[in-house]
Amino acid sequence: MMSNFVKVRRGTTSVVPETDLNERNGALAPAAILTLLALLFLAPLLPAQDPTFHIDTKLVNVFVNVTDRNGAIVGALTRDDFAITEDGRPQQIAIFERQSELPLNLTLAIDTSGSVRKDMTEEADAARRFAHAILRPQDQMSVLQFATEVSQLTPFTSKVSVIDRALARLHGDYATALYDAISLGAQRLGPRQGRKVLIVVSDGDDTAKNTTYAQALEQTLRNEVMIYSIIDVPIQASAGRDLGGEHALITLAEQTGGKSFYVSDGGLDKAFAQVSDDLRTQYLLAYYPHHQEPGRTFHRLLVTVPRATAQDFNIRHKTGYYADSPAHKD
DSSP, rough: OOEEEEETTTEEEEEEEEEHHHHHOOOOOOOHHHHHHHHHHHHHGGGGOOOEEEEEOOOOOEEEEETTTTBBBBBOOOOOOEEEEETTTEEOOOOESSSSOEEEEEOOOOESSHHHHHHHHHHHHHHHHHHHHOOHHHHHHHHEEESSEEEEEEEESSOOOHHHHHHOOOOOOOOOOOHHHHHHHHHTTTTTTEEEEEEEOOOOOOSSSSOOHHHHHHHHHHTTOOEEEOOOOTTTTOOOOOHHHHHHHHHHHHTOOOEETTTTTTTHHHHHHHHHHHHHHHEEEOOOOOOOOTTEEEEEEEEEEEESSSTTEEEEOOOOOEEOOOOOOO
């Protein structure tokens, strides 16, 4: 009478005739038989493993600018000078760079509505000089204009001649779709690699009312875009000044790690030069998040220089980032 052996294969069992085993594998040693029997009879008694949860983590880039109490740029700090927390939890800096060589992706969004139309030629000339001064071979710039609607005058390019031609096509209209322009600019910058910067030239008066301030801010933070606001106020003492709009441009810059400048403080050329200086003197702090709280969508960041007092340095960086990848179960 032919006897059978039990064969165990990744959680399944099958009965194999002894002759087949002998033909294919040779005779089984007694120790092998005992091992197979143990696997067969003990497997149902093993405790079930608990499901494992994983949280997707990514390298978080934080670009930081530091100035002293007099406004002078502080450019000689080291990795050990900085500390960074996420939602109050200390993080370990994995990458540190001064004057980051990462490519610059710049979008220049120029307001051409009725309130600032008289400055259009000056804006175009200053923007042209800025593009020629700041773009390196690895950098790219796109140009948007916004009035009643938002128009892209050129996609991202490293050719200053293309940017020159785009700036020559600026034309005016009446309304101001400021937050539409910020939201669209941030979305188009989002997929790009390197530093992502949106430079907005406007008086801050949004009259289109399609996209809200909150929606525009969320888009910039989701797409990791820094906003630099160049505020062009037509008449300083005008009763028609949109102070709320100006404050919005200032706050957007602060929340995203950028900065705001008034054109009146030295003209457009000086404002663009200050943007250029700011971008050339950034620190890059990057870390892999540890001890994250599952389920949290927005993570708040705080960068400090522990050895200094709060009055010694002004430290600018984005206030946080969105991380929508939920925990998933194996």
